[in-house]
Amino acid sequence: MSIDSSTLYMPCPCGSGSKFKFCCWPKYRDRFDDETTRAQIVQTVRCSEAGIYAREFAPGVRELCEQGREALYPPCDPDKGRELFHRARELDPRETTAWNNEALCYWLHGDVEKVCELQLQGIEHSPYRNTFGFASMAIYLHALGRDDESSEWIARSLEDRRPIGRDVVVQVCKALALFRRHREIVDYATASFMDDDARVAYFKGIALANLGEAGRALPILNAVNDEAYEEIAQYYVECIQTTSLPISVYGDEWPYFCYADFPPAHWFENALAAGRDPFERYPNVTADAIEVLITEEIRKPQEMLSLIEGREGERMEKLRQGLKELVESGVGEEDADELPPGVTAVKDNSNGFGANDMYKWQMKLEIKRENTPENDAETVLDGFVRPYFEKYCSLGDHEDGERFDIALMEYILDSDRRLTESPIVMPGRYDQFWDMFRKALVDLFDNCFESEYLCEVSLDTGCGGPILALNGEKTVDLFMVSIPDRY
Ligand SMILES: [Zn+2]
Numbered sequence: 001m002s003i004d005s006s007t008l009y010m011p012c013p014c015g016s017g018s019k020f021k022f023c024c025w026p027k028y029r030d031r032f033d034d035e036t037t038r039a040q041i042v043q044t045v046r047c048s049e050a051g052i053y054a055r056e057f058a059p060g061v062r063e064l065c066e067q068g069r070e071a072l073y074p075p076c077d078p079d080k081g082r083e084l085f086h087r088a089r090e091l092d093p094r095e096t097t098a099w100n101n102e103a104l105c106y107w108l109h110g111d112v113e114k115v116c117e118l119q120l121q122g123i124e125h126s127p128y129r130n131t132f133g134f135a136s137m138a139i140y141l142h143a144l145g146r147d148d149e150s151s152e153w154i155a156r157s158l159e160d161r162r163p164i165g166r167d168v169v170v171q172v173c174k175a176l177a178l179f180r181r182h183r184e185i186v187d188y189a190t191a192s193f194m195d196d197d198a199r200v201a202y203f204k205g206i207a208l209a210n211l212g213e214a215g216r217a218l219p220i221l222n223a224v225n226d227e228a229y230e231e232i233a234q235y236y237v238e239c240i241q242t243t244s245l246p247i248s249v250y251g252d253e254w255p256y257f258c259y260a261d262f263p264p265a266h267w268f269e270n271a272l273a274a275g276r277d278p279f280e281r282y283p284n285v286t287a288d289a290i291e292v293l294i295t296e297e298i299r300k301p302q303e304m305l306s307l308i309e310g311r312e313g314e315r316m317e318k319l320r321q322g323l324k325e326l327v328e329s330g331v332g333e334e335d336a337d338e339l340p341p342g343v344t345a346v347k348d349n350s351n352g353f354g355a356n357d358m359y360k361w362q363m364k365l366e367i368k369r370e371n372t373p374e375n376d377a378e379t380v381l382d383g384f385v386r387p388y389f390e391k392y393c394s395l396g397d398h399e400d401g402e403r404f405d406i407a408l409m410e411y412i413l414d415s416d417r418r419l420t421e422s423p424i425v426m427p428g429r430y431d432q433f434w435d436m437f438r439k440a441l442v443d444l445f446d447n448c449f450e451s452e453y454l455c456e457v458s459l460d461t462g463c464g465g466p467i468l469a470l471n472g473e474k475t476v477d478l479f480m481v482s483i484p485d486r487y
Contacts, residue, residue: 003029007038010193013045015162024049039197043165050164055128057092064088065097078105093125100133107140110267112282116140131160132168138175143264145284151179158188166197173203177256178288182207198226202233209254214240228260249291249301249322257292265292269299272307279311287315294326298346301326340387360458361388365470367452373445377438380455385437385468388457393466402431404483410440411478420475437479444470444477 003025012023024045032041047053068084071077082105088098099122106115119140123133134157141150157172169192176185185207189195195204205221208214218240224233236254239246248255259265264282268289271278279286290308293299305323308316339345345359363384367376410424428436450472460467460480470477 002034003032007041010038013042013162013193014049020045037196039166039194039200042193046162046164052128052164055094057095061088061092061095061098064091065095065101068098068101072101072105076108078108081105089122089125094127096122096126096128096130096133099123099125100130100136103136103140108263108266110263110281112140112143116144129160131157131163132171134160135168135171135175139171139178142175142178143282143285145282147179147284150175154179154181158184161191163192163194166194166200169194169197170199170203173200173207174256177203177207180210180253182210186211195220196223198224199229202226202229203256205233206236206254206256209236209240214243229258232258247295247297247326249294249304249326250318251322251325255291255295257288259292259296259298262288262292265289269293272299278307287313287319290319294323338391340383343384343387359392360456363455365453365455367445367448367450373442376445377441380441380468380470381434381438384455385457385466386434389466392459402429404430406430406433407482408433408436408440409480409482410444411480413476413478415474415476417476433481440479448472448475450474 008021008025009019012018012020012025014024016023028041028045028048031044064084065088068081068088071081071084082102085098085102085105089095089102093099099118103115103119103122106112106118116137119133119136123130123137126133134153138150138153138157141147141153154172154175157175160168163169163172169189172188173185176188185203189200189204189207192200194200201220202224205217205224208217208220218237221233221240222237224230236246245252246254257265264285265288267282268278268286271280278289290299290304294301294304301323305320305327308320308323339361343361343363345361361384365376365379406428408426408428410426412420412424414420424440426436426440452472454471456469456471457466458469466481468479
């Protein structure tokens with residue numbers, strides 16, 4: 001492979017002190033191609049030289065860990081992952097990865113006391129250095145409000161000058177980010193020689209922006225092509241290019257965390273949505289959770305401002321100040337006035353991660369005896385779906401005017417969201433679309449046993465058109481629109 005000179009002449013990742021070219025490069029050069037990043041080269045050399053690939057565990061352990069990792073890819077199933085990792089470390093307690101990941105699965109659920117206990121056991125059982133575990137301990141203890149201990153674990157993780165992989169570097173950066181230790185993030189990421197990895201670059205770029213070095217941050221953030229972080233990175237790139245600040249509740253701070261990758265924001269949001277006190281369990285991470293919900297426009301500044309009334313602490317005070325400024329500047333309030341009666345707009349993150357501009361609408365529909373199916377269809381179509389179409393959807397902008405083919409598809413699911421019968425496909429032309437839709441809804445309401453639906457309409461980026469979901473107690477009806485010549 002061709003390799004650039006900065007990589008060739010970097011200190012050898014094995015730690016010998018020689019240049020890479022004159023040390024390990026000849027041994028490894030055949031393993032890489034032109035697509036290989038420097039981070040991957042460094043990771044391969046460090047893991048091989050540290051004997052990590054050669055570690056022998058009890059039979060079946062590696063396979064269980066592999067399956068566990070697969071369970072954590074989208075659609076993520078932490079319960080399944082947790083069970084697999086649990087079995088792996090029971091078979092062989094020296095398997096550090098299994099402990100780390102089992103703890104991570106609990107972390108996704110928000111059972112932080114359990115998380116800490118497991119992570120600590122994993123560190124104690126492992127005969128190997130577990131820098132990822134050290135950084136994880138720092139993150140978990142911070143959530144429990146034990147910041148002094150958290151800082152000690154960060155210090156331990158920073159002692160590792162040759163982290164073995166990008167996941168380790170990212171975990172250390174996350175721990176540092178909780179404490180806004182921007183300069184150390186830049187230094188650690190740079191010294192790791194893995195800062196060309198998208199996730200490492202994401203943290204380094206934001207740290208630089210926080211240090212006021214937007215010029216240096218720009219190309220770094222612009223190169224972030226990681227699924228979870230790309231959208232936020234691009235948002236920051238736009239901010240830098242237009243010399244504006246991102247939406248942040250802490251004045252001039254550039255937030256590190258995003259909803260897709262910051263479980264405390266999920267716990268907070270879930271508690272809030274379920275009517276529980278979101279400050280009850282882990283108050284130390286609530287300020288950061290609120291920041292994520294505001295930055296990604298999942299919650300509105302005014303709502304959060306009322307919620308934190310009477311809360312004390314330095315970070316809460318800063319939060320209050322920031323939220324007040326956002327309320328005064330009108331952030332997040334732009335479309336409340338334009339909604340049809342009974343409809344609420346919420347941020348829709350279901351189509352991807354991070355900050356996007358998509359909204360979905362929600363409305364409750366009571367099926368009353370005095371209303372005909374035609375009345376209900378009208379309420380849903382004219383009072384809900386059509387206004388959404390007009391506001392967000394470009395389906396009608398077709399080169400053939402209104403005479404192009406479309407298909408309306410109806411999926412009937414049970415309460416576990418399993419398909420109960422084959423989807424109904426209704427082909428037609430766009431100029432007949434609303435009549436078709438009305439007829440399908442009249443049929444549905446004519447035959448339904450539900451007393452109430454939660455109606456949701458959102459843009460379906462996969463199929464092309466909006467998707468209407470009627471969530472009843474026993475059934476869920478989904479309607480999708482597709483344009484056959486486009487999708
Ligand atoms: Zn070497």
